[in-house]
Amino acid sequence: MRLSKFLPSSLFLTISIVPLTWAQSTPTTAGLNALPEVEFSRLSQRDPNPLGEKALAIHPEQWKHGETEHFIYHFVDSFVVTPISVEAEFHYRVVAKELEREQPAGDTKSHIYVFERPADWQQFQKLGRLEPWTGGIHSQGSLFIVRNPAFKFSNNTLGHEIAHLILHRFYSDAIPCWLDEGFAQYVSKGAHASYQRARGYISKPHSQAIATQDLIPLTVLVAMTQPPSERVEIFYNESERFVRFLASTDKPRFLALLDALARHQPFDSTVLRIYAGEFASAAVLEEKFRDYAAKDSETSSQLAGE
Ligand SMILES: [Zn+2]
Numbered sequence: 001m002r003l004s005k006f007l008p009s010s011l012f013l014t015i016s017i018v019p020l021t022w023a024q025s026t027p028t029t030a031g032l033n034a035l036p037e038v039e040f041s042r043l044s045q046r047d048p049n050p051l052g053e054k055a056l057a058i059h060p061e062q063w064k065h066g067e068t069e070h071f072i073y074h075f076v077d078s079f080v081v082t083p084i085s086v087e088a089e090f091h092y093r094v095v096a097k098e099l100e101r102e103q104p105a106g107d108t109k110s111h112i113y114v115f116e117r118p119a120d121w122q123q124f125q126k127l128g129r130l131e132p133w134t135g136g137i138h139s140q141g142s143l144f145i146v147r148n149p150a151f152k153f154s155n156n157t158l159g160h161e162i163a164h165l166i167l168h169r170f171y172s173d174a175i176p177c178w179l180d181e182g183f184a185q186y187v188s189k190g191a192h193a194s195y196q197r198a199r200g201y202i203s204k205p206h207s208q209a210i211a212t213q214d215l216i217p218l219t220v221l222v223a224m225t226q227p228p229s230e231r232v233e234i235f236y237n238e239s240e241r242f243v244r245f246l247a248s249t250d251k252p253r254f255l256a257l258l259d260a261l262a263r264h265q266p267f268d269s270t271v272l273r274i275y276a277g278e279f280a281s282a283a284v285l286e287e288k289f290r291d292y293a294a295k296d297s298e299t300s301s302q303l304a305g306e
Pocket of ligand 1: 131133161164181
């Protein structure tokens with residue numbers, strides 16, 4: 001099924017949705033097109049992450065399992081996990097396209113654990129570090145989230161977390177925090193808007209301008225190893241804006257920068273080398289970015305292609 005008639009033909013978001021593997025098999029749980037349940041012993045892969053084992057040890061009788069092309073799910077209720085599985089595969093395609101990469105060698109799937117009971121989640125979250133933006137935990141390529149069965153997707157938090165999982169598959173040696181968070185925000189905002197539009201909702205990605213006096217200096221931003229608890233919102237906004245700025249200035253150079261930073265090259269010299277001719281010095285880069293960050297979201301519409 002091609003969705004491009006619903007979607008803009010921009011570089012980023014002309015998306016072909018290929019039939020998901022589960023849609024081709026016979027559902028074993030109630031509900032049309034529900035994610036089929038698979039016995040744990042018959043899953044195609046195991047999660048080597050010890051946190052996964054700990055999650056499944058919490059009321060072990062509650063967990064069911066299923067899988068799609070790129071993800072394995074551990075869940076309680078089929079009707080909760082089914083929309084998550086559809087959205088996860090959607091985001092996989094958006095992010096892979098944005099990275100202009102083929103699937104990494106191998107066929108490793110990412111594991112997603114969907115808790116439903118708040119008490120179970122409270123017990124589990126003591127084991128990992130919550131992402132302040134989404135309340136999920138991602139660790140070593142696995143994602144742990146809590147879902148209220150009444151929850152309706154209303155923002156880009158799931159897409160944000162899925163973006164992290166996919167970045168981890170392409171860059172398993174870790175990328176800097178601002179780039180990981182900024183890219184996850186950048187790609188999930190645009191993807192969420194197109195996901196909504198494909199389902200008949202009017203939606204545009206939203207990107208907030210940042211007042212110049214609120215900006216974290218770039219040298220400080222790029223050195224942070226986790227979002228600063230007292231400036232979480234600015235950190236995510238500014239990281240997203242910085243990624244958007246670098247990608248819109250020159251997409252191939254942005255991807256080259258991503259590759260270099262994933263190999264732990266120093267930011268300051270690497271960005272000036274890769275963007276030679278654009279930014280003559282760190283001061284010029286900072287100045288151009290400050291101007292860009294203070295503008296209202298004129299380029300966010302570029303991602304959506306409208
Ligand atoms: Zn994040």
